[in-house]
Amino acid sequence: MSEKEAFLKLVETIEKFLQLSRVTGAEKKQEITMDTDIYEDLGIDSLEAMDIVGEIENVFGITVEAQEMLTKKKISDIVTYIMQSNSSN
Amino acid sequence: MKKRRVVVTGMGVLASNGNGIAAFKEAIFSGVSGIGPITRFDASNLDVKIAAEVKGFDPVEHMPVAVARKTDRFAQFGVTTARMAIDDAGLSENDSALTKAAVIIGSGLGGMNFHEEAMFALIETSNPKKVPASSVPRITPNAVSAYIALQNKIKGPNQVISTACSSSGQAIGEAFRKVRSGEIDTAVTGGVEATISIVNMAMYQAMMVLGSPLGEDLKTASRPFDKTRNGFVMGEGAACLILEELEHARNRGAKIYAEVVGFGSTCGAYHMVAPNPSGEDAAETMRLALHDAGLNQDSVDYISAHGTSTKLNDLAETQAIKSLFGQYAKDIPVSSIKSMIGHTIGASGAIQAVACCLAIDSSCIPPTINLNSVDEECDLDYVPNQSREKELSVVLSNSFGFGSNNAVLAFAKIR
Incomplete structure (x- = not known):
């Protein structure tokens, strides 16, 4: 999997999560780039981050160290972490 | 003090x-x-x-x-x-x-x-x-x-x-x-x-x-x-x-x-969902709110009813008003905004409170809509179908919940 593929898959996973975790019906999307800080820019909190780690494991078919992953803030860092986990799994 | x-x-x-x-x-x-x-x-x-x-x-x-x-x-x-x-x-x-x-x-x-x-x-x-x-x-x-x-x-x-x-x-x-x-x-x-x-x-x-x-x-x-x-x-x-x-x-x-001038709070300890048909607990709660405000029964200009539109509530609430206010009950306009917005459960007392403040501020009573067939047992002035202009000095707002849980607020025009 290329970095770009991992990025697109990650964005899709997070967007789907943000949509699913909303009971509001409001459809406004938040744009996600490699520079996006998921906590600062998307307002994701630690509980949501735990849910997203679970989704990433499902979607990428990998097992991650949740505690370590939760320290990654930027999308680019998460992509790098996923790429590393992918090759070691 | x-x-x-x-x-x-x-x-x-x-x-x-x-x-x-x-x-x-x-x-x-x-x-x-x-x-x-x-x-x-x-x-x-x-x-x-x-x-x-x-x-x-x-x-x-x-x-x-x-x-x-x-x-x-x-x-x-x-x-x-x-x-x-x-x-x-x-x-x-x-x-x-x-x-x-x-x-x-x-x-x-x-x-x-x-x-x-x-x-x-x-x-x-x-x-x-x-x-x-x-x-x-x-x-x-x-x-x-x-x-x-x-x-x-x-x-x-x-x-x-x-x-x-x-x-x-x-x-x-x-x-x-x-x-x-x-x-x-x-x-x-x-x-x-x-x-x-x-x-x-x-x-x-x-x-x-x-x-x-x-x-x-x-x-x-x-x-x-x-x-x-x-x-x-x-x-x-x-x-x-x-x-x-x-x-x-x-x-x-x-x-x-x-102004918020009084609050009464009781539990009728009667039934989990049905109101006491005598309305005695509701009457006592209204009495407590007036007592808290230091006001007499005959000072009440309007009652915003709990008025859910169930057979039991509306009759018990009518009984409560009649037992507390006696002869004066028929002179007090009583209306239910639930006729317009349904029963909003935990929000209903707050929406009523807003309606009461607007009523006092505008000197106008909101109507009970859809009130066309007279129930002989519900024989108060329910302000049917049309709002009514009236100077309001003291207003009660009734909220009666499941578990015989009663809250009555008294509001007054600021002096």
Whole structure:
């Protein structure tokens, strides 16, 4: 999997999560780039981050160290972490 | 020592017949109903397919996307109406009047919508891991008071009171006492409820307490005190009020809608869902509110009734008013705004409180709509179908909840 593929898959996973975790019906999307800080820019909190780690494991078919992953803030860092986990799994 | 006086200096409302104070005021004095077909989910399997839904509410217009995403509709209603009330009162963030305020909100059901989603996710997949880690802070009833505090940096006492249909009557009463006692100078108080979900509707339908329209016009389904009434219409909505100590409000030149002068709170200890037909507990609660206000029975100019449109409530409430006020009962206008906005459960006392303040401020009584067939046993002046202009000095607002839980608030024109 290329970095770009991992990025697109990650964005899709997070967007789907943000949509699913909303009971509001409001459809406004938040744009996600490699520079996006998921906590600062998307307002994701630690509980949501735990849910997203679970989704990433499902979607990428990998097992991650949740505690370590939760320290990654930027999308680019998460992509790098996923790429590393992918090759070691 | 002289009692401190407590006034209402800001209000916000979301109701099925109007969002915001101006729209709601226009609607209740014009007799506009917010009742219609259920649109929030597919109600085709329910017998009861009507409700009073809040319309055109987009949480993202009222709070950051991240907050909207993490909150159930009930908490979004609270954050929105609290903001409206704070803005209306002219209070600003970091002002000590706000940072030291209490937040006391009523909610009968909490985060029902998300709770149901979490249950369905688990049941459909038999996988407990399908329940998100972020579920608890959405569902917990105090999510509403917590998010109001978080969004506005309000650091005083923070509570949610849950006593079914009287929740927000109790919440406003407690906030009133805290301001009057001197514990705080300002409170953000009110009630919220987001009731239009499939499990909630199914539960109330099963209890046989929901009413049906007369013929094709769905808006006739809620007809308090009418001989043909056969149940209430489930409503959703919210209202928040800013309560403030009188001198505090005057010193900052705040607009004053009305004064809160008394609060009565009791439990009838009679039945989990049925009211005592004698109305004796409801009468006692009204008496306590007047006693708390230091007012006589004959000073009451209007009663905003609990008036649900069920056979039992409306009769028991009528009995209560007759037993407390005697001969004078027939001279007091009594009306139910539930005829227009259905029963908003934990929000109903707060929305009524807003209606009472508007009534006092505008010298106008909102009508009981759909009242066309006289019930011989309900023989008071229910202000049928048309609003009525009248100077109002003292107004009572009744809230009677399941578990025989009663709250009555007394409001007065500021002198």
